[in-house]
Amino acid sequence: MKILAIETSCDDTGVAILEVSKTAKFSVLSNIVSSQVEVHKKYGGVYPFLAKREHQKNLPLVLKKALKQAKNPKIDLIAVTNGPGLEPCLWVGVNFAKDLAKKWHVPLIDVNHIKAHIFVNMLGKKKIEELKKKDFPALCLVVSGGHTQLILMKGLEKYQILGETRDDAAGECFDKCAKILGLGYPGGPEIARLAAEARLPPNGGRRASAQLPRPMINTKDYDFSFSGLKTAVLYADRKVKNKTLKYKQQMSAEVQQAVIDVLIKKTLKAARDFKAKTIILGGGVTANQELRKQFSERVQSLGARVQLLIPPANLSTDNALMVAVAGYFRAKQNKLSKWQDIEAKANLRVE
């Protein structure tokens, strides 16, 4: 079967076509992402109505490109992100998908964006049958510009949110700290780039006098808080008169390490507490190379009891291929609803 997927929840317009064979093997026929970064750059953040307008403009073009690259196949199922995300943007994708479903007489399935970030990891499995009961429970960390959640996944459609950020998301923290340091937008990749240039002593990549806090790192719950970290960067930055490149590099490395420390500590604590067999990472922040490296090292040090799944960096950030994979699994669980009933839901939760 061939699945066409649409993603418009934030500032990336995505259309992908995924083929799933009878023996349940995945082949990616196309995965087109049109980023609005240049549009939002001058504002240093995403403006929902501007993003909506861009989606409306881009979606037909991105669809055309995706179909052409896939050699215009016959589509059997359409999957669309219906939340969580920016409501005006979500509606563009949902309405576009409904029109296609009607025109092509093809079933439509709604996909949760957070689940899509989780399910993109299944692409790495050669066969879906490889995903067995023994892989569960899985502990998922979804970290993006809009979300920071720890989710216990007991089965393909059984979720429990264990904890989440009480204020800023981890990606939002990177973006805001980058702004304070006068770096470009989006901030995550900029912080990562400068941090990689920083000359740090070989003690786990940290300076002897790590000056930034690791908010909530030792609390018993599974929640996060990143706004205090941003405030600490702001206060530290005010004291610095000469903002040299070296200063920006070191501060970037500090911010990155503070976020990584908290994410790893809390994720591993939850994995231990719930006896997770698999740790699944997803969301834009997991494109961060240092985070990937340190997560892998720490999970490896636990021995072979836990497997770690991290999507390739280009599939960590928003794309429609992840929506196609999640849509496939959802359809397999008979979660198809009438296309007329599908609505955009800005605050959709995974439970």
Ligand code: KG4
């Ligand atoms: O998943 P995503 O593309 O969109 C949302 O659903 O929010 O995530 C975007 C977020 C941004 O905050 C961006 O700064 C962050 O992911 N990000 C990174 C990196 N690449 C993207 N953060 C840290 N390091 C990166 N390499």
Ligand code: ZN
């Ligand atoms: Zn996302």
